[in-house]
């Protein structure tokens with residue numbers, strides 16, 4: 712109930728046309744059917760030998776202000792009902808395409824800020840629907856040296872430093888043998904995902920699920 716009020720206060724009108732007849736998905740019925748629904752296709756793509764990526768909305772940089780605004784709202788932490796709406800949709804479509812019973816748990820990817828909770832929100836929602844536990848086994852450790860004091864070259868190299876780590880609460884044996892679904896709100900380069908797999912020393916087949924996918928501007 713409170714979450715509905717919160718969402719309404721911060722998102723009182725349709726994201727596209729400004730109509731006051733806004734629904735939980737952040738649009739009015741017309742705009743949702745016309746502009747958003749046709750884009751909601753669950754894509755499952757192979758990203759490496761051991762990994763697949765499933766996402767709902769492809770967001771091309773500069774392509775659509777509509778999707779940019781939507782991403783911004785989702786990151787604002789002020790639309791819990793919309794998260795639930797799209798999580799349900801995502802989970803239902805995922806079950807049609809992927810055998811969920813082979814997986815053991817959902818692992819939210821750690822964010823760059825301590826308050827980045829979106830992967831957690833998404834994972835919790837999916838957990839309720841898919842019946843899989845959420846394993847909060849990762850954290851992002853602050854880099855030993857602040858980014859500002861480094862040269863550009865050092866900063867580029869520092870992305871290779873192991874800054875994502877397994878919580879000591881979980882032993883290597885506990886995390887390395889599981890079949891995991893990694894969860895994030897948006898995927899761009901896939902670096903966090905790669906590092907998270909390394910941190911858990913988990914080499915099993917795994918699935919990365921994100922609501923949005925923003926392909927890198929230049930792909931080689």
Ligand SMILES: [Zn+2]
Nearest residue numbers: 725728739742
């Ligand atoms: Zn509208």
